[in-house]
Amino acid sequence: MKTAALILSAVLAVAACVFLLAPLVVVVLASFSPTPVFDLPTTGASLRWYGRIANLEGFWPALGLSIEVAAVSTALALVVGTLAAIAAVRGALPYADAFAALLVSPLMMPGLVLGIALLQYFRAVGFDAPLAGLLVAHLIVTLPYVARTMIAGLSRFDFTLIDAALTLGCTWRQAIFKVMVPALAPSFLIAGLFAFLASFDNYPVSIFLTDVRTKTLPIKMLQYIEEAPDPTIAAVSSLILLGTIVLLIIADRAVGLSRMAGTSD
Amino acid sequence: MPVTSLSRRTLLKASAALAGTVAMPSIVRAAPKEIVIGGPAGAAKYFNESVFPLLKQKLGVTVLYEGTNSLTNLQKMQADKAAPKFSVVIMDDPVMIRAAAEGLIVPMQASAIPNLGKLVPGAVHLDGMWANYQLPWAGIAYNTKSGAPTSWADMWAPSHKGKVIVPSIQNTEGFWNLLIAAHLETGKPLAEAQYDIDAGFRKLKSLVPSLLNVYTNAPQAMNLLEQGEADMIGGQFSAYTLTRKMDGAPVDLAIPKEGGFAMPSGIAKITGGPASDLADAVIDAFLGPDVQQVLATKAVVTPTNLTTPRPAGYPDPATLFAPDWGFVAKERGKWAERWTTELL
Structure with a gap:
């Protein structure tokens, strides 16, 4: 009986993985299509769509902008989110739980609602700087990932270690950088990774805040699909997939994927 | 005061990040001769690949193209009426009629756009409110x-x-x-x-x-x-x-x-849009033989400029029904x- 249940759960786990990965496999296969039809290739393979990417109109600026926005919003979110997490965990704030919930609340809100709300708000207060607006929006998108991870990381962190370091002759600054930061490094890495990816592939919020001069990669990719239904977009998607896998491998080497998925301890 | 030094450091980091933001190259990317055109998404590929490089070469103007469907562009024009972002818009006739009725587009003058006078009959609408630059x-x-x-x-x-x-x-x-x-x-x-x-x-x-x-x-x-x-x-x-x-x-x-x-593909000038002279020059180019020649082959459309030859095998627009x-x-x-x- 127990064996049967184990086999069943293993089968279901494999089926779930296949279900999740199948669309990605289709996209990757379609990217090697030798014909201009977005279809599974049956007559050989070709790299022509990868060759086209470099010459796509507006691709490099869009990629650059996406990386810039993701990097800057992640950096800001790491600073702000960590401080907020310290306040939530250590600050003896009244209603600390409510505060922590508030910090991660943008995660619960549909992106479209957030996007429209921000657009209306920026217009209402007369804030008309597309890039800065986009950054603020992405800070809101990335902050919950950082706050959530850092609250979890800090609640496992033994703050008496700092006292111990101070007793043993460290200055306050040394105690922070030699004891607290290294102990929390995995949390920083995980938070940063998720925040970066959340910003990099954000569409629903960005669509309301980008204009003709400021277009992020996801916005541009949807535009490419509207221009021609050829496998170029599959090639771009496959490269992004590859980049994500590389990032995950690095994170696995540095921290361990089980810790990232929250399945350890 | 160790705590203060920590927050000062964090503040410094944050402001460095902010300074980095402000100094990002995207902000200072604005080129001197630039024009925003709204138009159909489906045209973006051949516009970007073939037409806009030609405009850059002929007029030295960089075109920023906002490609979406006609009704969406109309909504954007209505929203931006007080401070238009587009200088030129490319839409189909039924949407042009609504744009004209709402005063979103302004009649074009033959003095500024000489090619208006060189089009097939019926290509200029409502005394120059818009003109057909191609007939798919x-x-x-x-x-x-x-x-x-x-x-x-x-x-x-x-x-x-x-x-x-x-x-x-x-x-x-x-x-x-x-x-x-x-x-x-x-x-x-x-x-x-x-x-x-x-x-x-x-x-x-x-x-x-x-x-x-x-x-x-x-x-x-x-x-x-x-x-x-x-x-x-x-x-x-x-x-x-x-x-x-x-x-x-x-x-x-x-x-x-x-x-x-x-199909009625029209081009028009936005009321009160930026870079009025450039808009005239760009529209004139769209109605001229050089751009129309490129469009005829790259977009597979019938030209509307009388001096542009219709490629072999293309149907005579006179045989096509226009409603x-x-x-x-x-x-x-x-x-x-x-x-x-x-x-x-």
């Missing part, structure tokens, strides 16, 4: 494996059941199916049938079992056609179908025996409602 032709797009349709009635054939796609009435090309349905139902010539929309809806209702999909987003429909999921798309047009054929997709465009149609777009513009809102309540 519409018919039935089909997958080459399923064979070319010879009559619009083929869309109703049982052999194509569940394999026909039509555009939504929200798209300009959505009107062709309604028009041809009215013609098939009443037997009246197109010029009369175009006002008998009730008959059109009656006939279209009998097309529903044949439908695989109704599209507002052409690439998705074209993908189904290219993969062979669909046999044909009624009302599709040359600038989209034949550019895909040119790229090697297994599709073609048939002009059935009842006739094909002329009463004023009527379409006036009634389309009602049709869109009937479309969703009666057909879907």
Whole structure:
């Protein structure tokens, strides 16, 4: 009986993985299509769509902008989110739980609602700087990932270690950088990774805040699909997939994927 | 005061990040001669690849192109009326009529745009409010494996059941199916049938079992056609179908025996838009032989400038039916409602 249940759960786990990965496999296969039809290739393979990417109109600026926005919003979110997490965990704030919930609340809100709300708000207060607006929006998108991870990381962190370091002759600054930061490094890495990816592939919020001069990669990719239904977009998607896998491998080497998925301890 | 030094450091980091933000190159990217044009998404590829480089070379102007569908661009123009972002807009005639009625576009002057006087008859509308810079032709797009349709009635054939796609009435090309349905139902010539929309809806209702999909987003429909999921798309047009054929997709465009149609691609100047002189120069170039020559081959459209030769094999625009777009513009809102309540 127990064996049967184990086999069943293993089968279901494999089926779930296949279900999740199948669309990605289709996209990757379609990217090697030798014909201009977005279809599974049956007559050989070709790299022509990868060759086209470099010459796509507006691709490099869009990629650059996406990386810039993701990097800057992640950096800001790491600073702000960590401080907020310290306040939530250590600050003896009244209603600390409510505060922590508030910090991660943008995660619960549909992106479209957030996007429209921000657009209306920026217009209402007369804030008309597309890039800065986009950054603020992405800070809101990335902050919950950082706050959530850092609250979890800090609640496992033994703050008496700092006292111990101070007793043993460290200055306050040394105690922070030699004891607290290294102990929390995995949390920083995980938070940063998720925040970066959340910003990099954000569409629903960005669509309301980008204009003709400021277009992020996801916005541009949807535009490419509207221009021609050829496998170029599959090639771009496959490269992004590859980049994500590389990032995950690095994170696995540095921290361990089980810790990232929250399945350890 | 160790705590203060920590917060000062964090503040410093944050402000460095902010400074980095402000110093980002994207902000200072603005080039001196720049113009924003709104237009159809489907045209972005050949505009960006062939037309805009030509404009850059001829006029030294960098074009920023906002490609989406006509009605979305109209909404943007309405929203930005007080401070327009576009200088020039490219839309189909029925949407131009609404833009003109709302004062969003301004008449063009032949003194500033000399090519206005060199167009085929009927290409300039409402005393220069907008002009047709190209005439794509519409018919039935089909997958080459399923064979070319010879009559619009083929869309109703049982052999194509569940394999026909039509555009939504929200798209300009959505009107062709309604028009041809009215013609098939009443037997009246197109010029009369175009006002008998009730008959059109009656006939279209009998097309529903044949439908695989109704599209507002052409690439998705074209993908189904290219993969062979669909046999044909009624009302599709040359600038989209034949550019895909040119790229090697297994599709073609048939002009059935009842006739094909002329798509109305217009260009207009935005009321109070930025860079007025540049806008005139860009519109003049779009109406001139150099750009139209490029469009004829790259977009597979009939030129409207009299000095631009029509490539061999292209239909004579005089043989294509051009409907009463004023009527379409006036009634389309009602049709869109009937479309969703009666057909879907």
